[in-house]
Amino acid sequence: xxxxxxxxxxxxxxxxxxxxxxxxxxxxxxxxxxxxxxxxxxxxxxxxxxxxxxxxxxxxxxxxxxxxxxxxxxxxxxxxxxxxxxxxxxxxxxxxxxxxxxxxxxxxxxxxxxxxxxxxxxxxxxxxxxxxxxxxxxxxxxxxxxxxxxxxxxxxxxxxxxxxxxxxxxxxxxxxxxxxxxxxxxxxxxxxxxxxxxxxxxxxxxxxxxxxxxxxxxxxxxxxxxxxxxxxxxxxxxxxxxxxx
Numbered sequence: 001x002x003x004x005x006x007x008x009x010x011x012x013x014x015x016x017x018x019x020x021x022x023x024x025x026x027x028x029x030x031x032x033x034x035x036x037x038x039x040x041x042x043x044x045x046x047x048x049x050x051x052x053x054x055x056x057x058x059x060x061x062x063x064x065x066x067x068x069x070x071x072x073x074x075x076x077x078x079x080x081x082x083x084x085x086x087x088x089x090x091x092x093x094x095x096x097x098x099x100x101x102x103x104x105x106x107x108x109x110x111x112x113x114x115x116x117x118x119x120x121x122x123x124x125x126x127x128x129x130x131x132x133x134x135x136x137x138x139x140x141x142x143x144x145x146x147x148x149x150x151x152x153x154x155x156x157x158x159x160x161x162x163x164x165x166x167x168x169x170x171x172x173x174x175x176x177x178x179x180x181x182x183x184x185x186x187x188x189x190x191x192x193x194x195x196x197x198x199x200x201x202x203x204x205x206x207x208x209x210x211x212x213x214x215x216x217x218x219x220x221x222x223x224x225x226x227x228x229x230x231x232x233x234x235x236x237x238x239x240x241x242x243x244x245x
Contacts, residue, residue: 005032005033005035005083005084006083006084007029007032007083008079008082008083010082011066011079011082011083016064017066020060020061020064021057021060021159023051023052023053023054023057024053024057024060024061026051026052026053027047027048027051027053027057027058027061028061028066028067029051030047030048030050030051031044031047031061031067031075031077032077032080032083034046034047035076035077035080036092036094036095036096037084037086037090037091037092037093037094038076038080038093038094038096038100039076039077039080039081039084039094039111040074040075040076040094040095040096040099040100041074041075041076041077042072042073042074042075042096044058044073044075056157056158056168058075059155059157060157063155063157065078066078066079068103068111068113070096070099070102072096072098072099074096074099076096076099076103076111077111078110078111079109079110079111080111081105081109081110081111082108082109082110156170156171156172157170157171158170159171159174161174161188161192162188162189162191162192162193163189163192163193163196164192164193164195164196165192166192166195166196167188167191167192167195167205168205169188169205169206170206173206176206177206177209180210180213181213187209187212187213188209190212191205191208191209191212
């Protein structure tokens, strides 16, 4: 297997890549660095550890079509053949032939899902699908790809908020909080501090913030009533004292 890995600036300097969080970009570089000569990597957790990344970063790469993930857990770098051209004498075929068989190659050399043939290898080390194979597996606009990862809508990406970067919200959830609560930032910070200090986990931070807000609304009238009652009690004591005088 070749020891060196290359990166094409057409990909890493694109707006889509530059807009990724730093941890997501770092994960992409580590996944590329440890990939085999066909761009496959089955050591995703190791790459996340090295990049100080999380599963959310991997989800972003999948949603933005920088990597393709298979049911086996293996990933492949979508633009691998744009980044790397490996000489035949240094090339080692991937062990993940079953996953490779699910891929086709677009005209721009990027991988795509839904094809049924394995890419054939040319003597110069470049990889492509020959004319006959391309006619068999090409997918026109009217074709339907069944059980394809690309046919499924991408999951909404959650971004990190709060002082401790531990409150996860989608853009839509953040917009709703801004609309509902003028003090939405304080509510986010409140949850961030609580999660950091207790280690407690929630399935939805958006739902937790709204639940806390409803509890606050229920408690506020009681607090006001108690305060008014206290004032009235004091006034009553003063009146009684004055009458006694």
